[in-house]
Amino acid sequence: MKKKRKFLSAGSVILLSASALLLVGSTVGSTRAALTYYSDNYTADMSVSSIGVSLTENGKTISSRDYSHGDNQWDETKGELFKDLQGDTTVVPGKAYEEKLSVLNSGSIDSYVRVILTKSWTDKKGNKDTTLSPDLIKLNFLEDNGWIVDEKSSTTERTVLYYTGIVPAGKSTPNFTDTLKIDNKIAEKVKVETGKDENGNEVIRHVYKYDGYQFHVDAEVNAVQTHNAQDAIKSAWGVDVTVSENGILSLQ
Numbered sequence: 001m002k003k004k005r006k007f008l009s010a011g012s013v014i015l016l017s018a019s020a021l022l023l024v025g026s027t028v029g030s031t032r033a034a035l036t037y038y039s040d041n042y043t044a045d046m047s048v049s050s051i052g053v054s055l056t057e058n059g060k061t062i063s064s065r066d067y068s069h070g071d072n073q074w075d076e077t078k079g080e081l082f083k084d085l086q087g088d089t090t091v092v093p094g095k096a097y098e099e100k101l102s103v104l105n106s107g108s109i110d111s112y113v114r115v116i117l118t119k120s121w122t123d124k125k126g127n128k129d130t131t132l133s134p135d136l137i138k139l140n141f142l143e144d145n146g147w148i149v150d151e152k153s154s155t156t157e158r159t160v161l162y163y164t165g166i167v168p169a170g171k172s173t174p175n176f177t178d179t180l181k182i183d184n185k186i187a188e189k190v191k192v193e194t195g196k197d198e199n200g201n202e203v204i205r206h207v208y209k210y211d212g213y214q215f216h217v218d219a220e221v222n223a224v225q226t227h228n229a230q231d232a233i234k235s236a237w238g239v240d241v242t243v244s245e246n247g248i249l250s251l252q
Contacts, residue, residue, distance in 0.1 A: 052107030
């Protein structure tokens with residue numbers, strides 16, 4: 001993506017990838033996050049201003065991407081999702097962990113925002129496992145505070161959410177999730193093995209099929225300026241929306 005341009009990009013995109021290790025009865029591995037971006041196909045015929053967007057988790061900014069007017073380039077920060085999970089020795093299936101995700105308008109112009117969450121699994125070798133349902137990764141979505149789920153674009157692997165209101169510069173949206181949980185059905189795949197220990201005593205060992213697997217959640221955050229919003233959203237995001245006189249967005 002070019003660092004310098006004459007016009008303001010309609011969308012500022014954060015792609016934040018993070019994973020947490022699911023180990024039944026074992027130590028949680030470290031989580032990592034990577035920030036990437038892509039260019040949008042819509043530019044507004046207006047002077048360069050500052051547009052920015054940040055992803056926050058449990059009240060802390062995890063990653064951000066902001067346009068710096070003085071430097072005429074994008075300023076980025078990178079962080080880690082699920083970092084608080086590292087304080088536990090195990091990720092327990094069925095236990096709800098606090099996972100309050102929201103979007104901060106870290107720019108200086110009002111914006112509309114969209115979030116795309118993609119869930120997946122990898123096996124012990126790091127290969128994607130398509131036999132294990134992403135639906136076992138349970139994020140509790142909050143849809144009574146201005147967020148809506150685009151059911152037509154969502155699948156068991158991907159959830160597309162829109163905040164229907166304008167996010168003023170410097171302000172945050174309400175949380176769109178509040179908890180993360182791994183469905184305890186994953187622990188049903190267990191095999192009982194018998195053997196002997198070093199002293200010759202008989203022992204029984206429970207081997208979980210998915211022990212050592214990783215779950216992944218990718219969060220992509222898009223921002224579009226409110227100027228000529230319907231056309232900007234159609235061009236940048238490829239969706240048709242209606243914007244009411246008071247600025248409330250709805251999907252067509």
